[in-house]
Amino acid sequence: MTDLSTLPYRPCAGVMLLNAQGKVFVGQRIDSTLEAWQMPQGGIDDGEEAEQAAIRELGEETGITPDKVDLIATIDRELFYDLPEDMIGKVWKGKWRGQRQRWFLYRFHGADSDVDIATKHQEFRAWRWTDPAELPTVIVPFKKALYEEVLAGFADYLD
Structure with missing residues (x-):
């Protein structure tokens, strides 16, 4: 059996996308x-x-094009999360124990009609806009601490 602690973290980028509200x-x-x-x-x-x-x-998952967003802020360090043990070996071909992520905050200045999740490699079945404070309650439990870190990192820019 593989020692899970020896597996690396998958390099990843995340986007917190804010609408006008x-x-x-x-x-x-x-x-x-x-x-x-x-x-x-x-x-x-x-x-x-x-x-x-x-x-x-962002484009691959939402259909939103770069001309519809403006960068507001970044978190200046990587954030990490671990997969639950029962998922390790089942996702990402078993190569990773979790992710190390760089997070970016963008303002969306398009219209809801610019969002099209039916992309070539569709990843979402539904989408919506939510209050930032609600994020830790709607995410899978193993990402809750990560989302709390993202919220803290962008707190100065959230209403």
Whole structure:
């Protein structure tokens, strides 16, 4: 059996996307039966900068184009989360124990009609805008502490 503590963390970028009302975009993963929501996020490809990955993932998961967002802030350090033990080996081909993430806060200045989750590699089955304070209660439990760190990192920019 593999010692789980020796597995690395997957490099990832995450996006907290705020609309004009200060609400945050969240989507429900298509590959999960849980009633959990999450912000757009995904892996950083080899040779890719974290912010490039954030914008790419935002487009891949929401259909939102870069001209519809403006960067507000970043968290200046990586944030980590571990997968629950029963998920290690079942996701990401068993190569990772969790993720190390760089987070970016963007303002969305488009319209809801600019959101199209039916992308080429669709990841969300539904989406909505939510109050930032609600994030830790709607995420899968193993990401709750991570989302609390994201909220703390962007607290100065949230209503």
